[in-house]
Structure formats: structure tokens, C-alpha cells
Amino acid sequence: MSFAKLKAVREAKLSYVTSDTPQASQESSAVPSQVVDKSVPVSENFHTTIPDYLEIRTSPTSGRGLWSKQACHPGQVLFAVKPHAAALSDDRLDSHCSQCFGPGDNLKRCTKCQTVYYCDSTCQNLDWPLHKHECLALQRIAASGENSIPSDAIRCLGRIMWKRQKQGSASAWTREIDLLQSHNQDLPASAYELHTHLAISLVRYLGLSSPSEIASFGMSSGADLANLVSRFVTNTFTITDPSLTPLGASVSPPVALINHSCDPNAVVVFPRARASPAQEPLMQVIALREIAPNEEILTAYIDTTLPKPLRQTALRETYLFSCACQLCSDPTVDPREAVWCPKACGGMCPTPTEENSLSRCTKCRAVLQKTEEVLDAVRIGQQALDKATALQFSDPAKARQLTTNLIPILASAGVTPASHPLLALTRLHQALIIAALSGAPIQELLDEAVIAATKATAGLGLVLRYGHPMRGIARAELGKLLAVDEPAPRAPGSAAEEALRYPPSGAKRLRLALETLVQARAELNFGFGATNEGGLVGRRVREDVVRLERELGVWKKGVGEALQDAREAGTGKRTVI
Structure with missing residues (x-):
């Protein structure tokens, strides 16, 4: 088992519903704004790959870290090292x-x-x-x-x-x-x-x-x-x-200088931006949002789609600190551990726990009544996620059966698309369906994959910042699934039926694929670096966009010619050869 997989297995064994509230640690991953100004520059004779506009400093809260001395913009490559x-x-x-x-x-x-x-x-x-x-x-x-x-x-x-x-x-x-x-x-x-x-x-x-x-x-x-x-x-x-x-x-010691935040302003990626073999694998640090002068550069050490209890446990076990970033300190409800309002007002309730079953909508203050149903759904959902993850390669059919059965249970309990473990189950379900489509595509499975990808993209959109690489990749996967040739396109229904049908079929499906891929490319340019054109994935998405534009143009031309033929036949003007 690889080291990366070993760490993932350790984190997967964590219990969501029984996690204790993490205690404050003397070491925190995110530095409060008042501490940043008190950081002291550190003189170093190495780390020569770090550009001059980034500076190694220390703070009493998080120790050594990297600060920017100038403004940085979303999609900017802060630095790149092998x-x-x-x-x-x-x-x-x-x-x-x-x-x-x-x-x-x-x-x-x-x-x-x-x-x-x-x-x-x-x-x-x-x-x-x-x-x-x-x-x-x-x-x-x-x-x-x-x-x-x-x-x-x-x-x-x-x-x-x-x-x-x-x-x-x-x-x-x-x-x-x-x-x-x-x-x-x-x-x-x-x-x-x-x-x-x-x-x-x-x-x-x-x-x-x-x-x-x-x-x-x-x-x-x-x-x-x-x-x-x-x-x-x-x-x-x-x-x-x-x-x-x-x-x-x-x-990479230079990149390891960067401290952690569960809501990072930068990401570490390997975009393969046309570098020579001698430079690859090239590790690049990309800004996710505007970074002000004298602001610390922060990345995430763990999967930030996880809820706070799991994030804190993973950080304590591997890195021996508790996180005090803005996301972890924010008292408002987090979509990662939330249930839709029982009154359907559009607000959310915190996911109830064994220790605190009382949960109210943060918008209309309605009390969540079905706490036992939610607790049971989350508990068995976590168990199913652990089992399906373990079986995804050895018995993918069994793993897909688990995700297929548990996703509706969690959804009916009212948990949000970004909530754990629903989001993780949805993403795994999508991967399992795509693996099953590796042979000849089946319309029903293809549509199921599109629906799963749509839900996963929506869930990630609730918890990750615009331009985050995971968001861009998820949207690109959705666009590519929509662009796959349909093995058995459905016959068109009434206007009302077509308006409610998802995923759509025919030209409407292709137009949606094109729109999705254009949006994906914009996010990939942020998450993998604007100068990298979104990395290898971004460049491939651009090629897909060009292909779809051409395909839709041909389709539109073909329909236009067919309509013209029909009109000419109706007026007796059609030329017969």
C-alpha cells in the first residue's frame, strides 16, 4: 500500500458522529490577523527557489511560514520547484x-x-x-x-x-x-x-x-x-x-514551509505545464484568491471537504496541532455537516450529534425533529463509505451497490449535497459508474454518471472556493460526461417533459456540455495557474470546447438544411435529382 493510501486509510477509520470536540492546542495552523503583523523576518542562506517577493518569517503561533510582500492575484503561480x-x-x-x-x-x-x-x-x-x-x-x-x-x-x-x-x-x-x-x-x-x-x-x-x-x-x-x-x-x-x-x-522543504488552513488562499498542484522532463514533476504553488501584502501564504494539508471533527482529528494525528483558521472558528453552520431546513425555507440546520441532538435552522429557527433519522443515516452512511472504499477495486459491483443504496437514504434524511458522508459517497459512486462505462457505454449508466457528477459538482461548489482545482476537475468531468455520444438518445417528449428531464438529450445536452466545459476551463485556469492555461487538463478541456463548438455548428447546419428541404418539399420547389 502506498504511503498516500496508508494516510487515507487511517483518516477513513475516523468516526464522524462520535468525534469529540477538539481541544485547543498551543500550535495552530492559521495565524490570526493580529499575529501576522508581529511576524519576525528570518534570515536564510538557502531555499533559493523561493522568489524575492515571498519571505520566510516566524510567528509565536504557527512558527515558520511564508508571507507575501506584495499583492498576488488568483491563478498566479507563486513559485514552482521540483x-x-x-x-x-x-x-x-x-x-x-x-x-x-x-x-x-x-x-x-x-x-x-x-x-x-x-x-x-x-x-x-x-x-x-x-x-x-x-x-x-x-x-x-x-x-x-x-x-x-x-x-x-x-x-x-x-x-x-x-x-x-x-x-x-x-x-x-x-x-x-x-x-x-x-x-x-x-x-x-x-x-x-x-x-x-x-x-x-x-x-x-x-x-x-x-x-x-x-x-x-x-x-x-x-x-x-x-x-x-x-x-x-x-x-x-x-x-x-x-x-x-x-x-x-x-x-519539498520550500513548499513545506507553508502553513495550513482549512480555507487556504493557495494550493499545491502538479499541472504538467509543458515543462521539460528534467523539470518534472514540477510542484507549483498557485494563489486561489487575492493575497494582500504581508499576508501569510496558506495551503491545506488535508481534505477540506471533510467536516471539522474529522479535519481536526486528522491534523492532530498526523501533524500534532489543532486548526484555528477562520473556517474552524466560524460559529455559523457549515454545509459539510448540515441538514436542509425542515420548513424548506432555504436555510440549513447543523447536523445533530449524539452529544447535542438539538438543531435549529439558522435562517427561520425551525427545530429539526427527525434527529434520530439523521443520526442513523449519517452513521450507516459512514459505514457504507468505509466498506465501499475498501471494495472499490476488489469488488466494484458490491461497492457500487452500497453507494447506490445509501445515497438515497442520506438524501431523504435531508443532508445537504456537501455534507459528509454524502458528498464522499457521491464522488465514489461517480467513479464506480465511470469505471463500469469503460466498455461500451450504456445509456442508463451514462445518465446515472451525469447525475452523480452533477451532484458532486454542486456539493464541492458549496464548500470549496471558486477556482479550487477539485472544483475545476469535477466540472470538467461533468462536461465530458455530457459530451459523450449517447448510445440510445431518448425520443423527445412534450415541452413540459423536456424542461424537467435531466440530463437532457440531443443538442440541448451538447449545449449544456459546452457551457459546463467553458466554466470548467475558467476554474482550471485559476486552480492550475493562468500562465499554465489550466495545466494539461485545462488544455484538453479547451480542445473539447473547440470540438463541441464545431459539432454543434454541424448539427445546427444539418437541422437548418433539413428544415429548408421540408419547406421546399411543401411548396413543390424541391429539386429532385
Whole structure:
């Protein structure tokens, strides 16, 4: 299991309805505005990839962070760096290049370890300074009779160790790694098993047989190794493809300087913006909204579509702090944990909990009566989400049955489209249907996928800022589903029936696809950088828009010619050949 997936599994085990209210921590992820002005600049001789208009400062609340010295605009690339170290997940090794992380159908396999693949000799030569060590380690493991490949976490840690060995302990590269935050002295008991497993597996992967051999990597003791593992776990970024699908693990000290907020003003993405293989995978920090001078740059460390109890638990378990950002401090009802008003006034009620079952609409103050129904729906919904997530690859039919059965139960209980676990179930349901459509499309399944994508897009729109990459990707997926050729278009009904029918059919469906893709491209330009044209996904959406415009033009011309033929036939003016 990849490191990214391991973290996801740990978070998925959290209980939504029984989570305790998180206690305030001395360490907070978001710095109140009055603290920002008191930040003290920090002198650094490295992190040279950070541009001059960004400054490393410290604050008594969140420690070191990055502040902007000038105004930044939505969609602006704040800075871009290649990770210090990165490794593909095991299940991506044969489908993606281990140097640039790009996908390919004709990748070339390393003839020695027969484990990693490359686009061509250029990528292989670029990766050889590190892969020559990795290659021997993989060959040694294969010779021992082991069938499993070390996880992306172990292979990424191995690359860090080998590069430390080459660069030396006094190099700026190594010092940047050593300055990463380590929580080794404050680890909760629940984290010891993971850290110990990583440390033991790393020693075995490196082929070390005695403690003295660790000195060649610039370390003096096992404690140094434990600190490195802690720094890795705390500061790891999941590398994604341009559509946000996880590819592996990476470490980038400059990006790790950025502190957390559940309502971030920036995002970290890998848009693949036509960079050369030597630059990829290129990690880019993009502004999501206007950032004022002397404002801190903040990104999200976790999935911010989760409700506050789950977000706080995930942050405490992995990063050892509680978040005090504006979203977490806001007393108003959050769509992530809300139920529609029982009087249908358009307002929302907080989702009731076992500890506090009283819930009122924040708009009309109507009391939610069916609290037990909501509690039961949320409880079994979470259980179904956990089970469906575990089964999505081994038994997708069973997973889809679970999502199909539970989504209507949560919807009938009145939870909002953005509420947990309904939003997560809807997104998983959409993915499962799309996987089932991989063969010949079936009209009923295609329409079901469009409906699921529409609900997921609506839910994300309630909780994520405009231009967030997840919103842009979701809207692009919806547009592409609407643009798929219908296997069995429905016969048109009456005007009233057509007005209520969703998804529509024929030209109306294509027009909706075009509108959706145009909106998606606008959001992708924000979330993946305006200068990147929305990244690889944004450029592909632009191609889809051009194709649909042409298709609609042909359709309109064809209908016009058919009407003209009909008129001419009715007046006897039609020419017969």
C-alpha cells in the first residue's frame, strides 16, 4: 500500500458522529490577523527557489511560514520547484516514468532491476545518479526471494539518504531537509508503529548491517534516522497527475514551509505545464484568491471537504496541532455537516450529534425533529463509505451497490449535497459508474454518471472556493460526461417533459456540455495557474470546447438544411435529382 493510501486509510477509520470536540492546542495552523503583523523576518542562506517577493518569517503561533510582500492575484503561480525527492506508488511503476512521472504506453523498463520504467533514454539518464543505488537495492530484494516492492515511502526515503550521501551533511540541500519540522519527541502512541516500521524497512532497503554504516549518510545515530523518518511523515506531499489522481510521495522543504488552513488562499498542484522532463514533476504553488501584502501564504494539508471533527482529528494525528483558521472558528453552520431546513425555507440546520441532538435552522429557527433519522443515516452512511472504499477495486459491483443504496437514504434524511458522508459517497459512486462505462457505454449508466457528477459538482461548489482545482476537475468531468455520444438518445417528449428531464438529450445536452466545459476551463485556469492555461487538463478541456463548438455548428447546419428541404418539399420547389 502506498504511503498516500496508508494516510487515507487511517483518516477513513475516523468516526464522524462520535468525534469529540477538539481541544485547543498551543500550535495552530492559521495565524490570526493580529499575529501576522508581529511576524519576525528570518534570515536564510538557502531555499533559493523561493522568489524575492515571498519571505520566510516566524510567528509565536504557527512558527515558520511564508508571507507575501506584495499583492498576488488568483491563478498566479507563486513559485514552482521540483521536489527534493519523489517516488512513484507501487501500482504506478509500470505505467508512469520514474523520472518525470508522466504516463506512457511505450515506456522502457530498466533492464537490471526490471522494476522501474522511463519515457526514453533521456529520462533514464537524468534519473541514473539516484536510480543506480535504487537499482541495486531492488535487485538485492528480488534476489532474497521477496515478491513485494518496497512502498513509495521507503523508496522516497532511500532516495533522500543516497542524495544526502552524495551532497554531504553541510550542503544547502541536506540542511533544507534537516530543517524540516520533526515531531519525533512528541509522537502519540498511535504513530509509533508507522514510524518504527518505516525506520526498520529503510535500514533493510539500504542494505545496512551495522549501526556504524549509517555514518556514511551523514548521521551519527539511530536517533538521527528516527528524526528523518519523522520529518518525512510530517512533511510528505502526495504527487498527483494533472487530474489530481495520486501518483506517489514527495518531499519539498520550500513548499513545506507553508502553513495550513482549512480555507487556504493557495494550493499545491502538479499541472504538467509543458515543462521539460528534467523539470518534472514540477510542484507549483498557485494563489486561489487575492493575497494582500504581508499576508501569510496558506495551503491545506488535508481534505477540506471533510467536516471539522474529522479535519481536526486528522491534523492532530498526523501533524500534532489543532486548526484555528477562520473556517474552524466560524460559529455559523457549515454545509459539510448540515441538514436542509425542515420548513424548506432555504436555510440549513447543523447536523445533530449524539452529544447535542438539538438543531435549529439558522435562517427561520425551525427545530429539526427527525434527529434520530439523521443520526442513523449519517452513521450507516459512514459505514457504507468505509466498506465501499475498501471494495472499490476488489469488488466494484458490491461497492457500487452500497453507494447506490445509501445515497438515497442520506438524501431523504435531508443532508445537504456537501455534507459528509454524502458528498464522499457521491464522488465514489461517480467513479464506480465511470469505471463500469469503460466498455461500451450504456445509456442508463451514462445518465446515472451525469447525475452523480452533477451532484458532486454542486456539493464541492458549496464548500470549496471558486477556482479550487477539485472544483475545476469535477466540472470538467461533468462536461465530458455530457459530451459523450449517447448510445440510445431518448425520443423527445412534450415541452413540459423536456424542461424537467435531466440530463437532457440531443443538442440541448451538447449545449449544456459546452457551457459546463467553458466554466470548467475558467476554474482550471485559476486552480492550475493562468500562465499554465489550466495545466494539461485545462488544455484538453479547451480542445473539447473547440470540438463541441464545431459539432454543434454541424448539427445546427444539418437541422437548418433539413428544415429548408421540408419547406421546399411543401411548396413543390424541391429539386429532385
